[in-house]
Amino acid sequence: xxxxxxxxxxxxxxxxxxxxxxxxxxxxxxxxxxxxxxxxxxxxxxxxxxxxxxxxxxxxxxxxxxxxxxxxxxxxxxxxxxxxxxxxxxxxxxxxxxxxxxxxxxxxxxxxxxxxxxxxxxxxxxxxxxxxxxxxxxxxxxxxxxxxxxxxxxxxxxxxxxxxxxxxxxxxxxxxxxxxxxxxxxxxxxxxxxxxxxxxxxxxxxxxxxxxxxxxxxxxxxxxxxxxxxxxxxxxxxxxxxxxxxxxxxxxxxxxxx
Amino acid sequence: xxxxxxxxxxxxxxxxxxxxxxxxxxxxxxxxxxxxxxxxxxxxxxxxxxxxxxxxxxxxxxxxxxxxxxxxxxxxxxxxxxxxxxxxxxxxxxxxxxxxxxxxxxxxxxxxxxxxxxxxxxxxxxxxxxxxxxxxxxxxxxxxxxxxxxxxxxxxxxxxxxxxxxxxxxxxxxxxxxxxxxxxxxxxxxxxxxxxxxxxxxxxxxxxxxxxxxxxxxxxxxxxxxxxxxxxxxxxxxxxxxxxxxxxxxxxxxxxxxxxxxxxxxxxxxxxxxxxxxxxxxxxxxxxxxxxxxxxxxxxxxxxxxxxxxxxxxxxxxxxxxxxxxxxxxxxxxxxxxxxxx
Numbered sequence: 001x002x003x004x005x006x007x008x009x010x011x012x013x014x015x016x017x018x019x020x021x022x023x024x025x026x027x028x029x030x031x032x033x034x035x036x037x038x039x040x041x042x043x044x045x046x047x048x049x050x051x052x053x054x055x056x057x058x059x060x061x062x063x064x065x066x067x068x069x070x071x072x073x074x075x076x077x078x079x080x081x082x083x084x085x086x087x088x089x090x091x092x093x094x095x096x097x098x099x100x101x102x103x104x105x106x107x108x109x110x111x112x113x114x115x116x117x118x119x120x121x122x123x124x125x126x127x128x129x130x131x132x133x134x135x136x137x138x139x140x141x142x143x144x145x146x147x148x149x150x151x152x153x154x155x156x157x158x159x160x161x162x163x164x165x166x167x168x169x170x171x172x173x174x175x176x177x178x179x180x181x182x183x184x185x186x187x188x189x190x191x192x193x194x195x196x197x198x199x200x201x202x203x204x205x206x207x208x209x210x211x212x213x214x215x216x217x218x219x220x221x222x223x224x225x226x227x228x229x230x231x232x233x234x235x236x237x238x239x240x241x242x243x244x245x246x247x248x249x250x251x252x253x254x255x256x257x258x
Numbered sequence: 259x260x261x262x263x264x265x266x267x268x269x270x271x272x273x274x275x276x277x278x279x280x281x282x283x284x285x286x287x288x289x290x291x292x293x294x295x296x297x298x299x300x301x302x303x304x305x306x307x308x309x310x311x312x313x314x315x316x317x318x319x320x321x322x323x324x325x326x327x328x329x330x331x332x333x334x335x336x337x338x339x340x341x342x343x344x345x346x347x348x349x350x351x352x353x354x355x356x357x358x359x360x361x362x363x364x365x366x367x368x369x370x371x372x373x374x375x376x377x378x379x380x381x382x383x384x385x386x387x388x389x390x391x392x393x394x395x396x397x398x399x400x401x402x403x404x405x406x407x408x409x410x411x412x413x414x415x416x417x418x419x420x421x422x423x424x425x426x427x428x429x430x431x432x433x434x435x436x437x438x439x440x441x442x443x444x445x446x447x448x449x450x451x452x453x454x455x456x457x458x459x460x461x462x463x464x465x466x467x468x469x470x471x472x473x474x475x476x477x478x479x480x481x482x483x484x485x486x487x488x489x490x491x492x493x494x495x496x497x498x499x500x501x502x503x504x505x506x507x508x509x510x511x512x513x514x515x516x517x518x519x520x521x522x523x524x525x526x527x528x529x530x531x532x533x534x535x536x537x538x539x540x541x542x543x544x545x546x547x548x549x550x551x552x553x554x555x556x557x558x559x560x561x562x563x564x565x566x567x568x569x570x571x572x573x574x575x576x577x578x579x580x581x582x583x584x585x586x587x588x589x590x591x592x593x594x595x596x597x598x599x600x
Contacts, residue, residue, distance in 0.1 A: 010371055010374040091324050093351075
């Protein structure tokens with residue numbers, strides 16, 4: 001292995017151990033989305049007409065929200081590294097710059113796969129029935145990972161920039177808010193026109209539509225055929241573009257902050 | 259770049275010349291280092307002694323490649339800090355004021371991770387981690403998460419983490435600040451062991467006693483400059499190991515006692531009735547001083563023996579109280595009341 005690979009693997013291992021042992025945030029990351037899922041399904045769901053059972057409509061959005069929420073924990077982990085002594089020590093060693101950030105990103109991806117699986121399990125238990133075949137599943141997981149990857153890099157950027165744990169945790173609210181103004185819980189057509197403009201064009205909507213189209217294709221509201229393909233392309237472009245943007249900015253800010 | 263001249267000639271491992279650094283922008287720009295010159299020889303322990311804000315940490319951050327100086331040059335382990343930072347990093351270790359270990363990893367995992375990041379092969383990394391755990395008396399706690407460790411244990415582990423590669427030069431920034439006396443003693447023992455194995459040590463501290471215990475040479479840093487330098491024995495000889503403090507009823511009495519003991523008459527202010535005089539701390543020495551006081555016929559209201567504070571050191575060696583900011587053309591020096599731990 002090259003030195004760079006050793007650094008990256010070692011720091012990814014570190015990130016995973018830290019995430020695994022932070023039981024509190026792990027539970028929060030799974031429990032909160034489950035509560036939201038139950039609330040939307042049983043409290044609001046009855047009043048919302050989405051053309052299909054509400055759990056079928058909302059689950060893809062909830063899964064996305066889980067992923068985003070979990071990624072936000074990365075902002076706090078990075079902030080902790082920056083304000084503690086760890087970054088100073090790593091910088092005084094021949095460790096490739098920025099690999100510590102990569103370690104956090106890898107840990108976030110694994111953590112979010114786990115919490116997402118938990119939320120999916122609960123959704124299945126209360127009536128979510130995906131129609132996806134193996135290929136669709138693969139596609140949905142792939143798009144979700146791309147989304148988590150992009151969100152995580154934005155969380156890393158926040159972690160590098162902020163100067164307190166409180167500010168880092170504030171990022172969570174921003175990430176939690178985005179899916180509400182998308183097609184996650186209600187079709188965007190039901191929103192006022194000014195909000196619809198934002199909801200239709202923000203990155204979360206094409207990602208949700210793609211996951212919905214892949215997991216529960218054929219149900220009312222889920223895109224199919226060309227619409228699905230176009231949405232998927234848009235989702236991938238958004239996620240990759242944002243990841244490149246945020247990763248670049250985070251690495252740049254990391255190198256500058258002293 | 260090859261080893262520099264300084265290193266070729268004598269066994270110099272750190273050589274800093276005219277280091278300058280300022281933080282902030284524009285009018286708020288605050289100079290922190292104002293031309294620091296330092297030399298550390300191989301196998302030596304140099305203590306940079308000074309109050310908070312004197313520039314100790316900034317000096318260490320520059321010498322350990324974390325920040326670049328605004329001006330000045332430095333070589334560490336034979337390589338130029340700025341041009342050859344990567345090679346410097348292979349030869350040093352930094353243990354900062356903040357503990358650089360993960361509370362949610364075990365002691366062994368922390369050391370293993372550092373050894374891997376220093377690019378030791380897997381098996382060697384494992385062996386080195388175990389060796390360090392043993393040497394730092396942490397074997398019993400090796401499998402526990404560091405969050406369960408005491409403050410002293412964390413510092414020891416932190417120090418161990420800086421030793422995975424047996425560095426040529428070790429930078430220790432205030433290694434015992436915040437530790438209780440027993441943990442401090444234990445830490446000193448550990449540091450002495452490390453030095454005995456041939457590592458050159460660059461230490462910063464605000465404790466006179468710590469510099470005395472560990473250092474071969476002490477550099478007093480004051481307002482971003484090295485104000486005085488010398489062996490601890492020399493320093494102590496000039497400052498006095500213990501001070502006799504006499505509180506008199508009036509300033510006149512204070513003047514008379516000061517004259518009789520041959521020390522400067524105290525200046526005005528709250529301290530004007532207190533006379534301080536250095537002593538070797540022995541019974542005979544103190545008795546002689548007290549006899550001198552008695553001969554003046556003045557009875558002190560109170561007397562006390564105390565170890566010198568950092569202020570005493572600065573007052574004696576630089577003629578003024580310790581300053582936190584570089585000597586500006588104008589402005590009063592900032593006075594420090596930081597106590598030196600006894």
